[in-house]
Amino acid sequence: xxxxLCFFLPAVLMVAIVALPADxxxxxxxxxxxxxxxxxxxxxxxxxxxxxxxxxxxxxSLPRDVEVAKVAPTIEFRYFPGQxxxxxxxxxxxxxxxVGGKYYAAIGDHLAPQGNAFVYEYDPVKQTIRxxxxxxxxxxxxxGHYTPGKxxxxxxxxxxxxLYFATHRGSTRATTDANQYKGDWILRHHPGSGKTEVVAxxxxxxxxxxxxxxxxxxxxxxxxxxxxTGGDAGGKFFAYDLKGRKVLQVVNDGPAxxxxxxxxxGRVWYTRRSDNQLMRYDPAxxxxxxxxxxxxxxRAASAETPAGLIYTVSQGRAGKGATVFALNVKTxxxxxxxxxxxxxxxxxxxxxxxxxxxxxxxxxxAHGGADRDGTPIVQFxxxxxxxxxxxxxxxxxxxxxxxxxxxxxxVALNDRGERLFITWNVSRGGRNWDCCGLMVxxxxxxxxxx
Numbered sequence: 001x002x003x004x005l006c007f008f009l010p011a012v013l014m015v016a017i018v019a020l021p022a023d024x025x026x027x028x029x030x031x032x033x034x035x036x037x038x039x040x041x042x043x044x045x046x047x048x049x050x051x052x053x054x055x056x057x058x059x060x061s062l063p064r065d066v067e068v069a070k071v072a073p074t075i076e077f078r079y080f081p082g083q084x085x086x087x088x089x090x091x092x093x094x095x096x097x098x099v100g101g102k103y104y105a106a107i108g109d110h111l112a113p114q115g116n117a118f119v120y121e122y123d124p125v126k127q128t129i130r131x132x133x134x135x136x137x138x139x140x141x142x143x144g145h146y147t148p149g150k151x152x153x154x155x156x157x158x159x160x161x162x163l164y165f166a167t168h169r170g171s172t173r174a175t176t177d178a179n180q181y182k183g184d185w186i187l188r189h190h191p192g193s194g195k196t197e198v199v200a201x202x203x204x205x206x207x208x209x210x211x212x213x214x215x216x217x218x219x220x221x222x223x224x225x226x227x228x229t230g231g232d233a234g235g236k237f238f239a240y241d242l243k244g245r246k247v248l249q250v251v252n253d254g255p256a257x258x259x260x261x262x263x264x265x266g267r268v269w270y271t272r273r274s275d276n277q278l279m280r281y282d283p284a285x286x287x288x289x290x291x292x293x294x295x296x297x298x299r300a301a302s303a304e305t306p307a308g309l310i311y312t313v314s315q316g317r318a319g320k321g322a323t324v325f326a327l328n329v330k331t332x333x334x335x336x337x338x339x340x341x342x343x344x345x346x347x348x349x350x351x352x353x354x355x356x357x358x359x360x361x362x363x364x365x366a367h368g369g370a371d372r373d374g375t376p377i378v379q380f381x382x383x384x385x386x387x388x389x390x391x392x393x394x395x396x397x398x399x400x401x402x403x404x405x406x407x408x409x410x411v412a413l414n415d416r417g418e419r420l421f422i423t424w425n426v427s428r429g430g431r432n433w434d435c436c437g438l439m440v441x442x443x444x445x446x447x448x449x450x
Contacts, residue, residue: 035428037086039079039435041401047078047127054396058389059374061343067388069379071444075391077401079437080107080423082118082131087111090435092423093152093210094165095300095350096410101125102191104163105410105423106133106151107436112170113179115149119165119189122438124419129438133189135167138196146179148208153223156214158242162188164199164221166209175208175228183228184208186221186240203240203247206231213259215266218283219243222268224255235273237289239281249281251288258349260301260310262329269310269327271298280332294334296325300350304329305357311337311382313362316346324360324380338385340364343373349409354417358382359448361390361420363408368425368432370394370407377420377441383450390447393439406433418443 041048051074058068083090087109096105103124108117119133136147149170156164167184175181183202186209189195203209204225211224219242225235237254240247255270262268267282270289278296281289297314299322304310309326316322322340327333340348345365352361360380363370370376374392381388398404403426410423420441425433 035086035430035434037435038081038084039403039426039428039437041077041079047076048401050075050077050396050400052396055391055393056389057395058392059343061373062376062389063341063343065387066342067386069388069390069444069447071446073391073444073447074442075393076440076442077397077403077437078129079426079435080120081129083107083435085109086434087149088170089425089433091150091425091433092408092410092436093150093168094409095154096412096421096423097155097157097163098412098414098421099157100191103412103421103438104155105421105438106155106165107423108148108150108170110170111149112174113146113176113181114144115147115170117148117151117167119151119155119163121191122421124414124440132191132194133187133196135187138187138198139185141180144180146174146181148184152208152210153212154214156212156216158188158214158216158219160219160243161192162190164188164212164214164242166212166221166223168208168210168226169228173229175206175231177230181228182206183231186223186242188242199242200240200245204231204236204238204250207236211255211258213261213268214242215261215268215283217263218266220248220283222259222261222281224257224259224270237270237279237281239283248283248286249288255298257299257315258301258312260298260312260327261304262310263304264308265329267329269298271296278334292332294327294332296327296334297323300348300362302351302353302360305353306355307357309357311351311353311360313340313348313351316341322346322348322364324382326382337380337382338387340378340380340387342376342378342387342389345369345373347407350411352411352413352420354413354448355415356417359417361411361413363411363422366407366409368406371398371404375405377422379443379447381450388447390443391441403428403437405437405439417448
């Protein structure tokens with residue numbers, strides 16, 4: 001497998017603004033032209049639309065048991081504003097949200113110890129995208145103080161009307177006393193008033209917050225942490241009362257990756273980092289999380305379906321690829337549904353489930369490398385337990401628009417399951433990605449029927 005989550009990698013591995021093509025590195029040829037900032041589409045366009053047979057032309061790496069859509073989708077693509085200088089690199093790391101007719105996503109420059117991270121709102125009706133959160137401005141810290149260059153958590157809407165999310169480091173070496181690091185922040189933004197404010201600073205002292213999910217009804221923020229320099233060793237699980245502004249629970253050996261939340265029961269589940277043991281936390285009972293039977297992988301988790309199921313996908317490892325599971329929130333029974341990959345890439349970090357609970361959508365190759373399989377956008381039929389690629393976007397977008405979607409941590413469906421919103425890490429000619437773009441995939445009705 002190509003990689004693991006970026007918060008386990010040294011920053012030097014992330015430097016990818018301008019890279020030599022493979023043949024140029026070997027033969028000493030000239031470097032690829034430096035990428036321009038802000039990124040631009042051909043002919044001065046702010047948005048392009050693509051709907052061609054090339055979108056459903058499979059690469060040679062496609063497994064025989066993976067289907068391909070018969071009808072090509074219509075796809076919109078644009079770059080996020082605000083990418084006015086080279087990041088290290090500009091990246092998307094957290095799961096996005098579609099709610100109230102709007103799409104919300106975050107990107108950051110990955111710089112450290114002083115970085116920038118932003119949240120955006122996209123209105124698909126007005127076709128407008130605007131920056132609604134500037135983390136640096138919200139924190140208002142003195143010069144030289146640690147300022148996070150990433151939002152690695154989810155963006156979730158609480159019942160109080162606020163969007164909640166958390167910050168995360170850029171470089172792993174930035175979280176030091178010399179940089180005035182005391183821990184990362186839980187923030188919130190109110191789309192109606194436009195106000196952004198700090199909810200908590202360092203709910204787990206000297207720990208970053210790469211993973212989260214919010215219970216909107218009980219207003220509990222659940223998080224998984226990664227220690228900064230000087231922080232207690234090992235990642236932790238914590239529960240934070242957003243209304244009372246207090247920590248409810250902190251335990252060692254926290255989630256290996258994602259946290260699954262049940263709308264109907266209020267419970268959350270995660271797999272323990274040390275041994276992949278399935279753990280459950282019940283806010284009605286409190287106390288520490290408890291171990292429960294069940295073999296499951298939770299690198300990403302869907303919302304609960306009308307049938308009371310949460311779908312998860314494991315992190316592919318040597319000897320076993322990424323696998324789709326179903327967790328029954330009432331019985332806690334776990335069922336393995338089948339493989340998730342659509343080629344050589346196994347790493348999947350975000351799942352979107354349609355309103356019926358039948359179809360899952362995801363994009364393998366989250367941390368780069370998706371283009372090796374044509375950058376497939378996958379629809380998983382939970383009834384038939386089959387994978388179908390609804391579009392291969394790498395080649396058409398590289399050839400026509402000079403941009404290659406390399407991977408994503410961010411997918412979301414609209415309320416009717418008709419449009420899939422994806423925030424991509426995009427390369428404009430270099431070996432790795434250098435900026436972020438927003439894609440809206442209009443899924444043909446014919447591909448959403450059994």
